[in-house]
Amino acid sequence: MLNRTPLNKKTDRRHEILRQSQNPIRKKIFFSILIISLIIVSLIIGFFYYQNYVGPSKSLAVRIGDVEYSRGDLVNLLQAKQKQIEMLGGNFKTGKEVFEALNTVVEAEIIIKIAPEYEITATNEEIDNNIRKIFSPPGLENPTDSSQLEREFQERYNSFLNEIQLSEGEFRNEIKKNILREKFRKYISETIPKTYDQVRLHRIALANTDEIEIIKGKYYNLVNNSIDPEILRAAFKGIVREFSKSNAENLRKGGDLGWIPKGIYNIYDPTIFALEVGKLSPEIPNYDNDQQIYIFMVSEKQSDKELEPEDFEIIKNNALQDFLNEERKNHDIYAVLDNKIYQWIIDELNLTKKVTPTPDP
Numbered sequence: 001m002l003n004r005t006p007l008n009k010k011t012d013r014r015h016e017i018l019r020q021s022q023n024p025i026r027k028k029i030f031f032s033i034l035i036i037s038l039i040i041v042s043l044i045i046g047f048f049y050y051q052n053y054v055g056p057s058k059s060l061a062v063r064i065g066d067v068e069y070s071r072g073d074l075v076n077l078l079q080a081k082q083k084q085i086e087m088l089g090g091n092f093k094t095g096k097e098v099f100e101a102l103n104t105v106v107e108a109e110i111i112i113k114i115a116p117e118y119e120i121t122a123t124n125e126e127i128d129n130n131i132r133k134i135f136s137p138p139g140l141e142n143p144t145d146s147s148q149l150e151r152e153f154q155e156r157y158n159s160f161l162n163e164i165q166l167s168e169g170e171f172r173n174e175i176k177k178n179i180l181r182e183k184f185r186k187y188i189s190e191t192i193p194k195t196y197d198q199v200r201l202h203r204i205a206l207a208n209t210d211e212i213e214i215i216k217g218k219y220y221n222l223v224n225n226s227i228d229p230e231i232l233r234a235a236f237k238g239i240v241r242e243f244s245k246s247n248a249e250n251l252r253k254g255g256d257l258g259w260i261p262k263g264i265y266n267i268y269d270p271t272i273f274a275l276e277v278g279k280l281s282p283e284i285p286n287y288d289n290d291q292q293i294y295i296f297m298v299s300e301k302q303s304d305k306e307l308e309p310e311d312f313e314i315i316k317n318n319a320l321q322d323f324l325n326e327e328r329k330n331h332d333i334y335a336v337l338d339n340k341i342y343q344w345i346i347d348e349l350n351l352t353k354k355v356t357p358t359p360d361p
Contacts, residue, residue: 056344062102063334064109071341074101075348080164080171082349084134087160098345102335107324108177110331115180118187122179130175135160181320188323189316196261196307196315200229200300201272202236204255205246205292206283215243216280216295227278232299245292255297261307263315272296 057072078101082092115121137152161168206212222235237254244251262269271281275298286292307315 057348060334061336061341062105063332064106065113065332067109069105071344071348074105075345076165076170077101077105077174078345078349080166080174083160083164087156088134094346094349098342098349099337101345102337106328106333106335108181110324110327111180111184112177113331114327115184118184120180120183120187122176122183126179127172127175130179131157131172184323185316185320188319189312192312192315192319194307194312195304196263197273197301197303198259198261198305199272199275199298199302200233201257201260201265202233202240202255202297202299203246203250203257204236204240204244204295205250205286205289206243206295207245208291208293210243212283212293212295215239218242219280219297223278229277229299232278232297236297236299259302259305259308261305261311261315263318264311266318268294268296272298277301 057075058070060068061071061074062069078097081097085092132153135153135157136149137156161171164171166174204215206215219235219239222238223232226232233254233256237256240246240251240255244255246255260272262273265272267287268284271284275281275296277298277300279297281294281296283293283295286294
């Protein structure tokens with residue numbers, strides 16, 4: 001026969017288990033373990049969240065002297081710039097803007113630090129006018145109802161501030177930096193001459209695998225030792241139309257880049273301005289496309305030729321950049337943008353708003 005446990009013994013065992021479970025000390029131990037476990041789990045989750053979300057945003061990205069910017073600060077500035085560009089109908093090129101963000105921040109702080117030495121300032125009135133120029137509704141330059149204009153301006157401005165993570169004071173400070181930079185650019189441009197030695201420049205883009213010597217030979221055959229600018233241009237146009245890998249606009253112009261002063265194609269200047277009229281340059285890498293090379297030709301030269309307005313603007317920008325590059329040496333600067341930081345900023349921008357990627361060259 002099978003052994004059976006008497007019913008009263010089973011009942012006694014259940015009572016014992018129930019009694020032990022109701023023991024105050026055991027309950028305290030149980031709840032203590034439970035609470036400690038929950039705290040440990042919460043700490044692990046909190047640590048993970050901080051490491052992946054909070055920590056990076058607070059990490060130092062830029063320091064200029066005693067002024068510091070975190071990664072989160074850079075994201076906020078980029079969001080404000082993105083919104084402003086899109087409001088004005090422009091295209092925010094994410095990759096390009098992220099790469100330029102650190103440099104822009106550094107240069108802006110340098111200008112703020114040295115502006116008093118040059119007696120360059122940005123008044124509140126100038127900041128107000130700049131903001132109104134950005135946010136005043138289009139098509140209302142001469143409104144009949146000034147109150148309507150003010151309402152629409154306030155709506156656009158407040159909507160913008162609500163969408164970005166900058167206070168009005170922080171945004172005004174960014175506008176101030178833009179004004180100071182433009183004033184420095186104007187100040188430096190006063191030393192730039194209005195006339196430059198210039199060349200009439202022509203360029204052909206070829207693939208690395210092209211028969212370069214055959215193409216050069218065809219050009220020299222067409223030129224036939226002439227140095228007449230019209231013959232040189234016609235010969236160069238011929239090889240451009242037949243062989244060039246340039247864009248449609250360059251093909252249409254036959255590779256003619258027009259009159260060019262020094263400073264427009266900085267990296268190629270030593271080659272360009274050493275060329276004799278009608279001679280082809282050696283093959284030079286296209287630094288924007290490693291599958292291509294450039295060949296240049298100068299059809300004319302002229303001393304003290306007046307600058308075109310667009311060339312003058314480029315030279316002013318280059319002069320300001322040269323000035324700031326030299327001024328960097330006088331400041332304690334920390335700025336790092338490696339692949340990890342770059343991708344984190346891109347991800348943060350994508351979390352807040354869809355952005356337009358930079359097209360491949």
